[in-house]
Amino acid sequence: MEPDVFSSYRQWLDHEKMPKGKKSALVAALTLFSEQGFDGTSTVQIAEKAGISQATIFKYFHTKQDLLLAIVEPIMEHLFPHYRDAFFDGIRACGSLPEMVSFMVHDRYAFITGNKEAIKILAMEMMISQEMRDLFGKLLTVDDFNFLAELLKMFRETGELRDDVDGPGIIRIIAGQLVGYIIESNFAPSIVGGEQQDLQIISEQIVRTISK
Structure with missing residues (x-):
């Protein structure tokens, strides 16, 4: 059984069916945004931590703001x-x-x-x-x-x-x-x-x- 997003975003993300690059971007952004803040984190840093290119990030998220929303919206909703x-x-x-x-x-x-x-x-x-x-x-x-x-x-x-x-x-x-x-x-x-x-x-x- 898949875990409930109410329990843990990370655990839920582990079980979500999505492209590996998209998931890697979310995990890296989650860590860096929490450590450095949204404004203090660049997409270059996110790409480096995720082991992907910036192009891959923007393939799935049009802006850095979209990447932020993909993290916080499920939390706010639940x-x-x-x-x-x-x-x-x-x-x-x-x-x-x-x-x-x-x-x-x-x-x-x-x-x-x-x-x-x-x-x-x-x-x-x-x-x-x-x-x-x-x-x-x-x-x-x-x-x-x-x-x-x-x-x-x-x-x-x-x-x-x-x-x-x-x-x-x-x-x-x-x-x-x-x-x-x-x-x-x-x-x-x-x-x-x-x-x-x-x-x-x-x-x-x-x-x-x-x-x-």
Whole structure:
């Protein structure tokens, strides 16, 4: 069985059926963008690391931006899982809004730690690129009623959710907290504490924001 992209972008990429040169370009770009940043990485460097020519890169990706999007779009699309039975089963097992929030924070943080390179790239680009922020917001607010409506229904059933908070709002708040934490961890590690303690604090902050 092929791995789920929700678990690991690298593992998913290993099993994707695509030309070897294209896959090599993605793997090399993933590493270099995370280490040097998008602007600090040239296609010459990507080609050298991948063991291919620049012509091969541009055969599959018209621009360096297209190569970046091929890495971050799957991550943005799956930062929150769609149609995932285990995810909803985990939420249903929770008895209160704080428990649901804590479950989501820990579940999605596990996703983030399994995709550290791509998430780091996403976090860096969102800080400096309005286009990337707009794309992220657009992907989070797609009318995916099967996911968002079910999520909102379960949160509402606790009787603890504020009336003015909707499904996309829940996602934006949790995503914002987690991405912010990744930015802090990478660029200001001295201000973060222990991982479990920090996740608990994040969960409590989210609950205060969305609860009555």
